[in-house]
Amino acid sequence: MNARQVAFYRQARSDWSIFRHFHPRGFRWWTAVRRAWCSVAGVWVFSFPHCHELHYLQMCTEKLAKAYYRVPPRGHAAFRRFLTDLLLNPGAVAPLGFADAAGLTRWGGSVRSIVGAIEDLAPQIADHKGLPNPEYPWPRGAETDAPADHLFQAEVYSLLDAQARSGEPPFLVVLGKMVGTMQPGGWHL
């Protein structure tokens, strides 16, 4: 990795840790248990709107993608480019927990729509496509909707749930391995 790649990689890891703070492993199960316990105990459940974790998820993926290349792709549209190239990188197969390249390819097919959805969360791209983003109110120039009020169910969470039920390794699990192994595993370009 050159110095620019290392800087992007370090920031991606930091973004990932913030995302995991908002969205820990077993998030759905833990959230359900906590809500049930709090309602019994009469305690107010402290939680954050989904936009915050998605903001960090989008930033993590964009920076991870930009860390992969010696020269970064143009603009914010980097994550799809990265996944496209990752599927053709045999060096990433084992670090990401796949037995062979075919496994990585199958997984790639299962996450195509999620990868696009996360990339489209970047405000600049979302504005062009007329989509909600997790950072700024929209639509640009005539803002009426706040990210904090939006659930992002159709845009992201339904896709994550569907992929997690596909039989392929869950997207967030493999993304976590990408964050953890890109530099030490040496599978970057």
Added chain:
Amino acid sequence: MTSNTGAHESRDLETGETVHLVRHPGSKWRISSYDWSWTNGLMLWTAQVFAQKLGWENLEFDTPGAAYGFVEQQLKEGKIPSKGTQHRAAFAKWLAREHLVFDKRLTLVVYLPGGAPEDEVRLLEVNTGLYPEPGNPIVPVETTPAVTDLQFRVWVADVTPDEWDQIQANPGLLPPGWSLEGRQTIRRAQ
């Protein structure tokens, strides 16, 4: 230098092609053709490129070495088909199709062999999901997979559909050293 006797001569180049020369009585050396072979399973295939096809039929050289040197230079500059470019083109098209399959934002991929070094694959990918800031230059990104035995370095430049229209009218907008000469367009399979 001319001679009253005719002659033929051939030489194998380091890049795998064999160049065939001819000297007719009273003439200098001329290139008649060059060829290369490869195997596919049990089959042996040979490709032959004739001088007439390249407009070289009237080129004359004082020595065989000058003729071989001319062909080597043309091959090196990627101006004529070669053993390397044949494999390179096949690899480039395969890679382009892989990209089209995964990324639905890509409307087409253009393989640009013109002027590229023998070991380089250049792809221009027309991307409907790209929204570069005004003035953001078209910069190719090296995407070579980390495979030790891969013969090629892969460079990809993403452009918007508008930029692709502009490039076709003005190839000077391409990254430095890139050319539309000999371009091959790969589209998504229907």
